[in-house]
Amino acid sequence: MPELPDVQVYLEALDRRVVGQRLERIKLSSPFVLRSVDPPPDAVFGKTVLGVRRIGKRIVLAFDGAFFLVLHLMIAGRLRWRDPGGKPGVGAKIVLATFEFPSGFLLFTEAGSKKRASLTVVRGEDALKALDPGGIEPLEASTAQFQAALARENHTLKRALTDPRLFSGIGNAYSDEILHAAKLSPMKLTKSLNEEESGRLHQATRETLTRWTQWLRDETGDGFPEKVTAFHDRMAVHGRYKLPCPVCGSPVQRIVYAENEANYCARCQTGGRLLADRSLSRLLKDDWPKSIDDL
Structure with a gap:
């Protein structure tokens, strides 16, 4: 799922292409993408884009007339730009909607069959x-606000960082990278942090x-x-299970849960202790290794 750095780069690219442009029309290729009825999509036909902004992981285009x-790209949604006369470059089956501007075409696509990506029109x-979950902006928050x-709820750090009610724009990938940089376990509880640890987490x-936005x-x-x-060669731990940690060289570990997983370095983040995986640790029981040195 595109997170804060990805969305920010999308916004900057959109700002260069559509701000000040008139939206001529929207072609909906999938009936499932539209999540609002009133106002209808054609309410913005002929309107001018005044600006672009981010709400959490959502991309917002602001038009005249408020x-x-x-x-909302969700996991598999993406945006693609095509200049006038350019080839689509993507299969028609994955295009959810096409936004037509004098300067070109913005394609809203989604791979896979789950169709979670959405388009909402509001005034x-x-x-x-009302669409904002309410999390603070992590790049704007002071240490005290962070x-x-x-401290609002007692959750694991992994869950807290990815909770949109607490923090805006952080997801599975960058939470792994943040926790590795902070040298903190993804399973450590928020209310167990001391002041030095929470300050270190804020800085990380x-x-x-x-850094990732600039890259x-x-x-x-x-x-x-x-x-x-969500996967880059430059990442320290996310998506790098069994590959060497760039700091200490130990193999990156993972915890699998639901549709996600947390990646971490046991030596850098948990003092060498292996975190219990809900499926494998229960299966192996006494044979489950307790330390990175037991592997």
């Missing part, structure tokens, strides 16, 4: 605010998100981000 188009700031958000959050920005240049993915 109309907003809200795109007015209050209606837009610590207060962590800011530095990780800022993605440099990679995209003046183009449009076409290869948005």
Whole structure:
């Protein structure tokens, strides 16, 4: 799922292409993508894009008349840009909607069959605010605000960082990278953090998100981000199970749960202790290794 750095680079690319442009029409290719009825999509036909912004992991296009188009990419949704006369470059089956501007075409696509990506049309700031889960902006929050958000509920750090009610724009990938940079276990409880640890986590959050935003920005240049993915060779632990940690060389570990997994370095983050995997540790029981040195 595109997270804060990915969405920020999308916004910058959109700003260069559609702000100040008139939306001529929207072609809906999938009936499932539209999640609102009133106002209808054609309410923004002929309207001018005044700006773009982010709400959590959602992309917002603001139009004159106080109309907003809200795109939620979810896991497999992506945006692609095609200049006038250019070839689509994607299969028609994955295109959910096409936004037609004088400057080109914005394609809203989604791979797979789950169809979770969505388009919502709202009018007015209050209606837009209702779509905001309420998490603080991690790059704008002070250390005190960050610590207060962590202390609201007693969850694991992994769950807290990815909770949109607490923090805006952080998901599975960058939470792994943040926790590795902070040298903290993904399973450590928020209310067990001391002041030094929570301060370290705040600093790691800011530095990780800022660094990745700049890397993605440099990679995209003046183009449009076409290869948005949760897996990058530069990542320290996310998606790197069994590969060496770039800091200590120990194999990266994982915990699998539901449709997600947490990746971590046992030596850097848990003092060498292996975290119990809900499926494998129960299956292996006494044979489950307790330490990275037992592997």
